[in-house]
Amino acid sequence: MVTIKDVAKQANVSIATVSRILNNQPGYTEKTRMKVQQVIEELGYKPNAVARSMISRNTQTIGVLFPDVSSMLSSEILRGIEDVAHQNNSSVIVCHTAEDGIRTHKYLKLLHEKRVDGLIFVSESLCEEYYETIKSMDIPLVLVSTMSYKHQVPYVKVDDCNAAYTAVNHLIENGHTRIGMISGNQHDLIAGRPRVEGFKEAMQHNGLQAGEDDVVYQDGFSFIDGKGGVVRLLEQSRNLTAIFAASDDIAIGAMSVLHKMGRKVPEDISIIGYDNLPTAEMMIPPLTTIAQPFSEMGANASEMIFHMLKDKVKSTQSRIMRHELVVRESVKKL
């Protein structure tokens, strides 16, 4: 591998001069600059970022932790993160925690040793232990699609309660009064509960009833959960004309079994989702849903990291992203 020394020797100058040229600082004539540039081309010299990092004490690298790298949601967020990281001449290291504590800790240790400049934590609750280890790393941290009640960590997120309200309100505006909800995990204080609250609030504000029979809690937010959820919901809550699903995957799972049961969407029953994954518009019928701007959320998180890095500030303002109602064809006007 060719080093700055080789370039210096070949060009008959000191390494300091080469370094100055590389970082275009003053201190050399145009003639020597040309000569050095030429030698660099000839030898195919590429500065060693590792050596640079030793001195500059930064690695131009940030780490991102996902519970599941391969979910549609993660990958859009990742795209946003990567995009602005790239604009800031930084790379992103992805980590797949699989929601496993041991694994997560191993990653945190690795990222610490690699001296990443910042950390983004996606869709996973920041437990005490994680927080402490990250705090000891003393680098910017931003949360995406999650937050911490206990610690003041900047996050970017939509207002789930508000977004759920929007969804349910849309159903109501279309004349629905008997509405059920298939929720995700009841104990998920970040993405689970608030959506249920939004549902209930929308109902109450419109003078409609929403009892415990009208919402069904599943383990997660997946297709399978949707399949199971709709069966349970239909059993315990009668005469429903519309369903609010806590995720698009749930909505699609529900549509799937509704179709098997011979109940048509939206003719027999309306359904609204949450997320606006690419799949939503590909459904039959295309799914009306609440859009979360995933890639923008990732981009914002990245921006926050680089802002903290540049301004050498410990924290920054959290951002509540605007959600958006995307009307398609799964909700019928009564």
Next chain:
Amino acid sequence: MVTIKDVAKQANVSIATVSRILNNQPGYTEKTRMKVQQVIEELGYKPNAVARSMISRNTQTIGVLFPDVSSMLSSEILRGIEDVAHQNNSSVIVCHTAEDGIRTHKYLKLLHEKRVDGLIFVSESLCEEYYETIKSMDIPLVLVSTMSYKHQVPYVKVDDCNAAYTAVNHLIENGHTRIGMISGNQHDLIAGRPRVEGFKEAMQHNGLQAGEDDVVYQDGFSFIDGKGGVVRLLEQSRNLTAIFAASDDIAIGAMSVLHKMGRKVPEDISIIGYDNLPTAEMMIPPLTTIAQPFSEMGANASEMIFHMLKDKVKSTQSRIMRHELVVRESVKKL
């Protein structure tokens, strides 16, 4: 930031001793080991991987280039790559090339400067320029879901022609004789052409006709391409009872407009896809398709990289992955 020096000082030993303990090499008593370990805990010392990289001349990091990080396909491959990278104590840096030459070159330069140990190139044709720059980096390179006719670069891939044959054959076995195909890009020699060839071969081997009217070429492999493709196909090719789509997204796009046209899948027309994305099983009806083992492909590529790294060998055997027919409900038996 606490360094090995601080630990050494605090423990009253030399940094060499600390280093030896860290890398558990011989040369110290159990007593000093204990003492040093204790100091390490106290100070919360974490070895600096950057400094290590300077000496060991490797970064425990590989780079991965995707044309589109946020596609379902990419993210599953990424999961596989990341998983075995993690097993090998390495990190992965993701790059989103957006199929842009300038951008790709910038990434390649960045990864070179960062001295990544290896490179994985996904789903994008390795043009001459890229090949040359990567060759000059002198690190292992593996291709995924693509290959190079010109250069001997190890790749992992399914046999597209063969897989397409399997798909079409399944249609034929179910009694279909009038079969059309919606292809991706005609000029894509890696994923485009071979699937068309597989289609034609299957038809011919079964004594069926497959003229140029029976296949329609789109720009890409997306939902939109499927929508446009099915319209064109239905115009130019009459009496079709089945369609082979070159990707699941195409298949789903086709299903979408077929539904609008009032033609039921599979009652009126059968359809088979290619990829087996998560969306396939969520469709109504669930899509019969050819599965590519994406995450395994990623895992294999990673393994190949680490194999080349460990055995200090310049190349390795390419791997053709087994595709699989996944029978669901979009193909009707005639």
Next chain:
DNA sequence: TTAAATCAAGTAAACGTTTACGTTGGATTA
């Protein structure tokens, strides 16, 4: 009892940069 061997531990060079500081020599000034 002594030479040889073993072992714990230290010293210092090396990895490839950046940068504070020192050194030239020619141009400008007094």
Next chain:
DNA sequence: TAATCCAACGTAAACGTTTACTTGATTTAA
């Protein structure tokens, strides 16, 4: 003509490790 200045470099230390080599004490062998 000497003093001063400045641009254009060069020198060497520093970043935090690993590791070849050295040292000195202790054990072993004869």
